[in-house]
Amino acid sequence: MSAEVGTPTAESRRRGGGAAEPYRPSDRRLAREAYRRQRARRSALIAALSTAATALVLYLVVVNSPGWQRTRETFFNAHYAWQALPEVLKGLRVNLELMVCCGVLILVFGLLLAVLRTLRGPVFLPVRLLATVYVDFFLGLPMIICLLIMITGVPALRLTGVTTDPLLLGGAALVLTYSAYVSEVFRAGIQSVHPSQRAAARSLGLSNAQAMRYVVLPQAVRRVVPPLLNNLVSLQKDTGLVSIGGVIDAVYAAKIITSQTFNYTPYLVSALVFLVLTIPMTRFTDWTTARLNRRQHQGGTV
Amino acid sequence: MTESVLRFESVRKGFGEHLVLHDVELAVPAHSVTALIGASGSGKSTLMRCANLLEEIDDGAIFLDGEEITDPRADQDTIRRRIGVVFQAYNLFPHMTVLDNITLAPRRVHGVGRAEAEAGARELLDRLGLADKAGEYPDRLSGGQQQRVAIVRALATGPRLLLLDEITAALDPELVGEVLAVVRGLKEQGMTMVLCTHEMGFAREVADQVCFLDAGVVLEQGPPEQVFGDPQQERTRQFLSRVVAAGRLPR
Ligand SMILES: Nc1ncnc2c1ncn2[C@@H]1O[C@H](COP(=O)(O)OP(=O)(O)O)[C@@H](O)[C@H]1O
Ligand SMILES: [Mg+2]
Numbered sequence: 113m114s115a116e117v118g119t120p121t122a123e124s125r126r127r128g129g130g131a132a133e134p135y136r137p138s139d140r141r142l143a144r145e146a147y148r149r150q151r152a153r154r155s156a157l158i159a160a161l162s163t164a165a166t167a168l169v170l171y172l173v174v175v176n177s178p179g180w181q182r183t184r185e186t187f188f189n190a191h192y193a194w195q196a197l198p199e200v201l202k203g204l205r206v207n208l209e210l211m212v213c214c215g216v217l218i219l220v221f222g223l224l225l226a227v228l229r230t231l232r233g234p235v236f237l238p239v240r241l242l243a244t245v246y247v248d249f250f251l252g253l254p255m256i257i258c259l260l261i262m263i264t265g266v267p268a269l270r271l272t273g274v275t276t277d278p279l280l281l282g283g284a285a286l287v288l289t290y291s292a293y294v295s296e297v298f299r300a301g302i303q304s305v306h307p308s309q310r311a312a313a314r315s316l317g318l319s320n321a322q323a324m325r326y327v328v329l330p331q332a333v334r335r336v337v338p339p340l341l342n343n344l345v346s347l348q349k350d351t352g353l354v355s356i357g358g359v360i361d362a363v364y365a366a367k368i369i370t371s372q373t374f375n376y377t378p379y380l381v382s383a384l385v386f387l388v389l390t391i392p393m394t395r396f397t398d399w400t401t402a403r404l405n406r407r408q409h410q411g412g413t414v
Numbered sequence: 415m416t417e418s419v420l421r422f423e424s425v426r427k428g429f430g431e432h433l434v435l436h437d438v439e440l441a442v443p444a445h446s447v448t449a450l451i452g453a454s455g456s457g458k459s460t461l462m463r464c465a466n467l468l469e470e471i472d473d474g475a476i477f478l479d480g481e482e483i484t485d486p487r488a489d490q491d492t493i494r495r496r497i498g499v500v501f502q503a504y505n506l507f508p509h510m511t512v513l514d515n516i517t518l519a520p521r522r523v524h525g526v527g528r529a530e531a532e533a534g535a536r537e538l539l540d541r542l543g544l545a546d547k548a549g550e551y552p553d554r555l556s557g558g559q560q561q562r563v564a565i566v567r568a569l570a571t572g573p574r575l576l577l578l579d580e581i582t583a584a585l586d587p588e589l590v591g592e593v594l595a596v597v598r599g600l601k602e603q604g605m606t607m608v609l610c611t612h613e614m615g616f617a618r619e620v621a622d623q624v625c626f627l628d629a630g631v632v633l634e635q636g637p638p639e640q641v642f643g644d645p646q647q648e649r650t651r652q653f654l655s656r657v658v659a660a661g662r663l664p665r
Binding site (some may be wrong): 309327330334 | 523
């Protein structure tokens with residue numbers, strides 16, 4: 113930024129340079145800034161103290177609870193943690209692959225469903241109806257039941273040519289359910305674009321589909337990036353559910369070790385690796401949201 | 415008599431119970447400027463939206479170059495391509511640069527190549543003093559600049575008719591002039607236009623025909639000297655005196 117307020121160069125430039133006195137902060141300004149610095153130091157100190165106090169209280173409560181000794185042995189055992197980590201990480205690859213593949217499919221299907229539901233005209237009535245029923249159904253169906261139906265129900269039908277691989281079936285269940293969620297996000301985005309934008313596009317001679325493609329969707333998609341990222345975070349952790357079909361992902365890898373050793377530390381390890389992935393993604397979501405908000409506030413009337 | 419570019423024949427339009435246009439008759443000859451005046455809510459915007467098929471009329475007919483456009487068998491998309499519209503709120507596409515806003519319709523609707531469309535757009539921008547804004551996004555422009563871009567966007571497809579709906583109403587007073595100057599320029603080039611405005615002085619200066627709408631009825635219609643100078647109807651006189659009191663019409 114060239115116009116840093118208050119620097120002598122900026123000030124003299126503004127006055128046309130040369131002859132004018134260089135800017136010098138007044139005593140009033142210096143006093144104000146000193147006061148603000150002091151306040152900032154105080155706030156930081158208070159925040160640090162209260163965080164430390166809270167942590168101490170939590171620690172004491174946990175450590176002094178009657179079952180702490182046993183819990184520590186079964187959940188926080190460093191030996192088993194080291195043993196489990198490589199296996200859990202190997203399993204995590206499955207979770208990541210699921211997230212990426214399913215994530216792409218979900219975005220495509222979700223967007224398709226949302227657009228289908230905006231179609232007007234009698235020809236599209238069945239399409240619109242089907243899309244609506246689909247979304248209502250999968251929004252209400254608990255994820256775990258959808259998974260169980262796909263993983264156990266589909267193979268039981270013994271259809272020829274249909275896979276019985278629990279990984280593929282579990283992935284399909286994720287796609288089915290999340291497409292419904294994501295289509296609602298897209299639909300909200302589409303509805304948030306002001307009708308005058310469509311009117312402007314139509315009055316330029318664009319067809320309905322062209323107005324959607326070039327004017328409405330680009331704006332809608334931009335607006336729903338933050339909620340979509342939230343859905344991605346939640347998809348990432350729900351990939352752990354496919355372990356109920358026997359897919360060796362991070363959760364199932366932990367379960368195998370636990371059943372051999374009767375120690376629950378591997379579960380904690382798998383929890384941690386999920387957190388290590390999802391927390392940065394959540395922060396990234398916040399950052400993106402803040403950035404989009406800032407951009408919008410700079411914008412004028414449109 | 416030569417055929418009008420735009421003609422309304424007993425057009426009736428209501429929203430539910432509320433009748434907004436009441437048997438409206440209007441004829442807009444080629445290369446002429448028609449100014450619609452009337453109080454807020456008198457139906458000016460609705461009239462324009464009907465002409466552009468953004469609203470469906472209840473009865474009557476609207477003709478563009480002698481062809482009935484309100485016929486349900488007519489292809490609405492091709493009709494809209496022949497009419498340019500500029501809205502009070504500009505309605506530029508905020509996610510596109512000025513240049514993309516202008517070339518969208520020529521490229522996607524009229525199948526003009528990118529290079530040709532951009533050359534045409536730059537030429538128009540240049541004529542309206544916006545040559546250096548081609549790469550900007552709309553929210554970086556002033557209201558007057560945005561409205562001029564909206565006019566360029568409407569012109570870029572070479573429309574037969576231009577509808578301008580209170581295009582200066584959202585502008586600061588010192589920005590009104592630059593937009594009105596553009597309209598004057600278009601009149602000199604022979605563009606057929608229908609405009610509604612609260613700038614009565616401008617309507618009087620630029621219009622060939624003034625049309626006073628009152629509660630959805632065309633109460634008075636004629637050359638500006640007559641409607642402003644010697645109004646026949648009591649309602650018109652009342653409206654004009656209110657406008658004069660508000661300082662919108664120099665005596
Ligand atoms: N979409 C709509 N639904 C219901 N009423 C409307 C709609 N659009 C306009 N109106 C009504 O029609 C009347 C005329 O509106 P409008 O044409 O916008 O007037 P003007 O542009 O002259 O101010 C107003 O009473 C308004 O409330
Ligand atoms: Mg209006």
